[in-house]
Amino acid sequence: MSIPLNARPLPLPHETATISQYRRLTRRRIACLVAILLLIAASLLFDFNTGPSGLPVTTLLRTIFDRASVDEPTRVIVWQIRMPYAVMALLVGASLGVSGAEMQTVLDNPLASPYTLGVSAAAAFGASLAIVLDLAIPGVPQGWIVSANAFVFALLSAAVLDAVARWRGMSTAGVVLMGIALVFAFHALVSLIQFIASADALQGLVFWTLGSLARANWQQIGVLAVALAVSLSLSMRNAWKLTALRLGEDRAASFGIDIRRLRLGTLLRVAVLSALAVSFVGTIGFIGLIAPHIARTLLGEDHRFYLPGSALLGALMLSLASIASKILIPGVLVPVGIVTALVGIPLFLGIVLRSQGRVS
């Protein structure tokens, strides 16, 4: 005789206390997300305001909200240089952050990210090919060729990861090893191209692989914003399933979750999003690796909070890196990929050492 689900006595005082504690936790997490949003707003404003030519905040705000009231050069600086740069930092950071978070969950590996599993390296190879061979793709405008080719190769690498996942019967270790192999393979190919490239092409190529926000434009921002919005909403619909996956793959499967579909769908989303991000701004490492770790510490692994948290933290981190890239060497715009790598490596080592400590 099983007791029906709803026929339970009124909750005990102890029980209501636990439930209200849980609600408080939920509120605290939402507050945490809001706080990160506020930090992002502050960082964005500061980013707008930072650059070789000084701009008072009042002028800046006037340019944004009342275009006609300022002169032409100011308008160009704000709308064509400062804003695309700062907004692109947010979008790329958010894309890489949420991509890393989802990859770490579906591959059950804390070191998974678009950068560590070869998607970025593949994009760099695609871009190198386009720059050195001076490719033309029918139907693609000349200004988009490098990005388009980078995107194609990033997508290809993700497809390889998907195929391996399928072929290996979805063993996560196999996918991760394949990703590492892809990183090495594409780095070698990029080196090969650099070796045979002309001096001119070499300069463009090196600049591309460093990762820079300076080539952002509004069209790209539009494309990435739409991709991010679509991808994030799909991810949120799978939030419970992704969280359940953290209880163990077998268990999630016995809950009736189609693990293969969940993993393939997620990898596809990650591939599109990270390939777009990397193809617009070049290789930017460590954001996709570290933002999820910070989100996990701050918000836990309930993916309803963890996924948006990773996106927001990624955005915040790249926005801060973008400011640093402008003020690190006065008068020089350091490629932001260098900044994230320099800041990211110590954080990365911290994660590795901490996870080592947990195992032993």
Add this chain to the structure above:
Amino acid sequence: MNTMTTTTTTTTTRAPGLSIHDLTVRYGRRRILDSLAAGVLPRGEVTALLGPNGSGKSTLLRTLAGLTAASGGRLTLDGETLALSPSGARSHSVVYLPQALPAGVRLQVLESVRVAYCATRGHGFGSTHTTRDADIAHALSVLQRLGIGDLAQRSLDQLSGGQRQLAGIAQALVRDPQVLLLDEPLSALDLNHQFHVMQMLRDETRRRNMVTVVVLHDINTALRACDRAMLLNRGGIVGFGRPADVVTPDSLMDVFGVVARIEPCSRGTHQILIDGLAPQADMASR
């Protein structure tokens, strides 16, 4: 329905419980389970799966769970055919608990139980408040029944082995399963937790009238705490019935190659005493 095959099938198909009909599982050419058939594993009873390493215990459990594909055979629950894959309606009636629960997961115990409940119930992000409160209250009530209500706010990665196992069982029970499958739930537990978990499994199995199947290594636990035992060897069933009937000095000699005695204790329970490995001559004759 086909009325022929063996007599056991015809007499047991309609009884309430889980029946296994000619289940075959292959890895490549190797047969892990060979036309395995067993009468009813009844509702309200805990069945122990016993056998040496590689005898097919875990494979049988995973096949019952739908996680390992069977190349032949059939499962029925209360006479109704049960799909051999975990999709769809089946996942609401069968829950599997693997031996190792993942480490380093940053979820609170209550959260993890709620996730197990919500994972496939289609609760989107914007589910209504009443549903959410009902979810949480239901999750908490399961924790309290298992005596770990006070761990609700603790993080999974801070729990001891025993506590984590109990949290895992809570994650299974919250789904109100008809069939509960556990792979060596006692392997990492101290004595107190072993008794606690088995006692709790028995109580919940009776209360919820579900079919519970547990892979066990400790034969004494099977004798003491299970209603039924299934002894496997080399992919086939050697014995199935009351634990005291299945676990005998002869069957232990056959399956494990040990010389054993079963001694009734003064308090009515049976204890198994192992004297040692079987002499070489006996081993050779097996």
